[in-house]
Amino acid sequence: MVSLSTNPFFSLTTQNAASRSSSSLYSRFAASTKFNSFHANNKDHRKVVCACVAPPTNFKSEDSSALRFNGSSKSEQLSTLREQDGDSDVLIECRDVYKSFGEKKILNGVSFKIRHGEAVGIIGPSGTGKSTVLKIIAGLLIPDKGEVYIRGRKRVGLVSDDELHGLRIGLVFQSAALFDSLTVRENVGFLLYEHSSMPEDQISEVVKETLAAVGLKGVENRLPSELSGGMKKRVALARSIIYDNSKDSIEPEVLLYDEPTAGLDPIASTVVEDLIRSVHIKGQDARGKPGNIASYVVVTHQHSTIKRAIDRLVFLHKGKIVWEGMTHEFTTSTNPIVQQFASGSLEGPIKY
Numbered sequence: 001m002v003s004l005s006t007n008p009f010f011s012l013t014t015q016n017a018a019s020r021s022s023s024s025l026y027s028r029f030a031a032s033t034k035f036n037s038f039h040a041n042n043k044d045h046r047k048v049v050c051a052c053v054a055p056p057t058n059f060k061s062e063d064s065s066a067l068r069f070n071g072s073s074k075s076e077q078l079s080t081l082r083e084q085d086g087d088s089d090v091l092i093e094c095r096d097v098y099k100s101f102g103e104k105k106i107l108n109g110v111s112f113k114i115r116h117g118e119a120v121g122i123i124g125p126s127g128t129g130k131s132t133v134l135k136i137i138a139g140l141l142i143p144d145k146g147e148v149y150i151r152g153r154k155r156v157g158l159v160s161d162d163e164l165h166g167l168r169i170g171l172v173f174q175s176a177a178l179f180d181s182l183t184v185r186e187n188v189g190f191l192l193y194e195h196s197s198m199p200e201d202q203i204s205e206v207v208k209e210t211l212a213a214v215g216l217k218g219v220e221n222r223l224p225s226e227l228s229g230g231m232k233k234r235v236a237l238a239r240s241i242i243y244d245n246s247k248d249s250i251e252p253e254v255l256l257y258d259e260p261t262a263g264l265d266p267i268a269s270t271v272v273e274d275l276i277r278s279v280h281i282k283g284q285d286a287r288g289k290p291g292n293i294a295s296y297v298v299v300t301h302q303h304s305t306i307k308r309a310i311d312r313l314v315f316l317h318k319g320k321i322v323w324e325g326m327t328h329e330f331t332t333s334t335n336p337i338v339q340q341f342a343s344g345s346l347e348g349p350i351k352y
């Protein structure tokens with residue numbers, strides 16, 4: 001389970017944000033959160049390609065240090081381009097990744113690839129490290145051992161987008177904490193208010209359309225505290241998929257979703273699952289525009305989400321990938337771990 005809360009994707013130009021008027025959302029938000037200290041540490045105002053916004057609450061020091069890592073020198077972040085035959089479409093690769101928290105070994109040699117155009121699910125028992133994998137991919141956590149390659153370049157920490165081979169990665173966290181002091185409109189439109197030249201009335205319109213796409217109407221002026229848990233989740237999702245047609249530099253290319261449908265009713269789950277599909281480059285987004293997300297990764301326990309929103313699955317168990325297959329193979333697999341998980345049986349190799 002992730003410790004951070006839902007965030008907007010934030011391909012962040014601190015310079016842009018800082019150069020806005022003092023009444024900007026950024027200023028209002030930063031003034032009241034730990035986010036401020038993060039920016040204070042980023043005096044070079046470099047643009048972050050692979051970034052996730054830490055929420056104003058439960059922002060843990062470990063995550064904070066990972067974000068601060070972004071301020072380190074470029075040479076520390078990227079190493080030599082690794083050539084690999086037949087892997088030209090690989091956007092993200094985890095290679096033999098290890099991660100422990102104190103004495104607790106969580107990841108124990110995780111290796112897998114995400115290719116361009118893929119819709120990948122990470123599944124596995126609770127506490128097995130799925131969210132940890134997402135955070136490592138996003139650069140919020142640094143592996144103890146092993147490597148993460150982004151478009152063939154080894155990454156340590158976050159990637160700056162002045163690197164040609166960078167990849168904009170958005171992360172939608174499991175729990176839907178929004179910026180409490182901002183309205184739904186401001187939360188969803190955060191990126192556009194801060195980074196685009198779109199006039200306010202147009203942003204409002206886009207926010208409205210995007211909210212309608214996740215099944216929410218008439219909530220623009222509400223504060224997050226006035227919404228149900230499921231509504232907050234959908235607002236957070238809207239925030240992660242909103243974009244400015246005239247400027248694609250703020251859009252993510254890969255989206256990572258951590259349990260996007262947990263706690264939603266079945267119909268709301270379907271809305272979210274279809275939305276996740278629709279922003280994929282193969283389809284059309286909920287506003288009828290061509291999808292712009294090259295690939296996405298979903299951590300989920302929900303069967304409906306696996307069936308509806310995912311093409312390929314990787315199964316994480318005891319810190320390793322123990323099975324990979326297409327979604328339709330999940331229920332017919334002869335792997336006893338997968339069989340037990342798919343059936344929910346108490347008998348089998350997975351013990352609680």
Ligand SMILES: Nc1ncnc2c1ncn2[C@@H]1O[C@H](COP(=O)(O)OP(=O)(O)OP(=O)(O)O)[C@@H](O)[C@H]1O
Nearest residue numbers: 001002062101106125126127128129130131132133
């Ligand atoms: N920052 C952290 N500090 C200490 N322990 C952590 C931290 N983050 C995760 N863990 C621990 O690592 C283990 C894996 O957590 P993680 O959230 O990645 O699991 P998960 O597979 O996503 O679980 P779930 O399916 O329940 O959401 C858990 O035991 C968790 O308590």
